[in-house]
Amino acid sequence: MLTEKTRQKSFPSLSEMIYLNTAAEGIPPVEVGQALAQYFQDHQFGMDGRELHQAQREAVKTLTAQIYGLTPDEIGLCSCSSEAYNLAAMALNLQPGDEVVISDLDFPAGATPWLQPTCPATVKVWQARGGGLRVEDLVPLLNSNTRLVQVSLVSFFNGFMIPLPAVVEAVRKHSPALLAVDVTQGLGRIPMNLNGVDLIVSSTHKWILASHGGGLVGVPAARSQDWTVPAGGWFNLQDPFGPNRFKQATSLPGAAGFSVGMPNYPAIYAIRAGLQYIQSVGVEAIAEATRPLVDACLEGLLKLPVELLTPNERDAIAGIIAFRHPAADEIYRYLHAENIHIMAHAGRLRVAIHGYNTMADVEKCLQKLEEALNNVGSS
Numbered sequence: 001m002l003t004e005k006t007r008q009k010s011f012p013s014l015s016e017m018i019y020l021n022t023a024a025e026g027i028p029p030v031e032v033g034q035a036l037a038q039y040f041q042d043h044q045f046g047m048d049g050r051e052l053h054q055a056q057r058e059a060v061k062t063l064t065a066q067i068y069g070l071t072p073d074e075i076g077l078c079s080c081s082s083e084a085y086n087l088a089a090m091a092l093n094l095q096p097g098d099e100v101v102i103s104d105l106d107f108p109a110g111a112t113p114w115l116q117p118t119c120p121a122t123v124k125v126w127q128a129r130g131g132g133l134r135v136e137d138l139v140p141l142l143n144s145n146t147r148l149v150q151v152s153l154v155s156f157f158n159g160f161m162i163p164l165p166a167v168v169e170a171v172r173k174h175s176p177a178l179l180a181v182d183v184t185q186g187l188g189r190i191p192m193n194l195n196g197v198d199l200i201v202s203s204t205h206k207w208i209l210a211s212h213g214g215g216l217v218g219v220p221a222a223r224s225q226d227w228t229v230p231a232g233g234w235f236n237l238q239d240p241f242g243p244n245r246f247k248q249a250t251s252l253p254g255a256a257g258f259s260v261g262m263p264n265y266p267a268i269y270a271i272r273a274g275l276q277y278i279q280s281v282g283v284e285a286i287a288e289a290t291r292p293l294v295d296a297c298l299e300g301l302l303k304l305p306v307e308l309l310t311p312n313e314r315d316a317i318a319g320i321i322a323f324r325h326p327a328a329d330e331i332y333r334y335l336h337a338e339n340i341h342i343m344a345h346a347g348r349l350r351v352a353i354h355g356y357n358t359m360a361d362v363e364k365c366l367q368k369l370e371e372a373l374n375n376v377g378s379s
């Protein structure tokens with residue numbers, strides 16, 4: 001794990017702030033900055049640089065495949081999670097009578113393509129109870145018309161982590177649906193076993209400590225026909241410059257179809273470096289080292305006069321804990337003035353703990369939060 005020295009070396013900005021907002025933006029290690037500089041250098045070769053760019057792309061596919069439990073050919077790279085889901089929606093080509101299940105703990109990227117007026121499917125919402133998504137509440141939403149179940153492995157809203165094997169089992173048993181899982185809020189933070197998932201999607205600017213502009217898509221080969229994206233482009237097509245190019249467009253099946261045009265190479269360099277950095281520290285080591293920090297944060301919050309949005313279920317929490325307070329914005333400003341960075345949004349406050357955080361970060365945050373609560377209580 002990180003020592004004070006390696007932490008300082010890779011994350012110089014963390015010596016000046018307490019950063020507990022990785023669920024919004026990860027702090028990239030200097031290695032990611034070097035990768036971006038490398039992109040610039042390689043791009044100086046013009047067209048000859050493409051070979052170097054391509055090597056980085058292959059490295060990202062290999063690294064992502066290792067975490068997703070897939071092969072590099074089963075990985076597609078696009079520009080954000082939202083793009084991945086819109087392409088997935090094109091591939092599904094839903095018809096009237098089809099049903100989609102989303103959850104009320106989900107981020108809009110995965111939940112909204114099915115809510116557009118042009119989508120003819122019926123959308124059902126798996127509602128959280130006591131802050132968590134309970135598999136027994138999913139079962140009645142499933143039937144022979146369900147085409148897709150979309151969930152986040154870890155909720156951006158309150159950090160609840162779904163019991164994935166039980167979700168896979170329920171979906172298989174009660175419907176013919178495909179299961180799509182957004183792993184953005186867990187990737188690089190917790191070990192994951194994504195067996196049985198039909199579409200895996202992640203953004204790249206959070207826990208893997210890379211840059212904006214990436215979408216990591218996993219499509220198991222057995223599902224590649226289900227996820228053949230009928231989008232225009234060229235990178236995603238078979239023979240885009242061939243003699244029939246003005247007669248028909250034929251998409252590459254599966255993961256490859258999620259990269260429609262020229263790849264976002266700057267992001268790809270950064271993602272390669274971010275994933276390698278995470279791999280060098282070890283996801284298991286990160287999860288283990290942060291466990292006591294998350295436990296301490298949860299225990300501390302339970303003692304404070306806030307409404308906890310995260311269920312008090314330690315095994316269903318990865319790195320995010322959220323709570324509500326009527327004076328959330330004021331509390332946020334108080335903490336920010338103390339150089340403590342958490343998330344505030346619509347009355348909700350969210351703490352996110354990664355491997356570069358320390359117990360001192362959590363203790364100071366709790367202490368200042370208590371001060372802030374006393375202040376707002378007395379004003």
Ligand SMILES: Cc1ncc(COP(=O)(O)O)c(C=O)c1O
Pocket residue numbers: 079080081082083107109152154155156182183184185202203204214
């Ligand atoms: C679960 C989840 N998915 C996706 C995103 C981001 O989506 P996109 O990459 O389209 O910006 C976020 C947060 O920004 C998120 O929390």
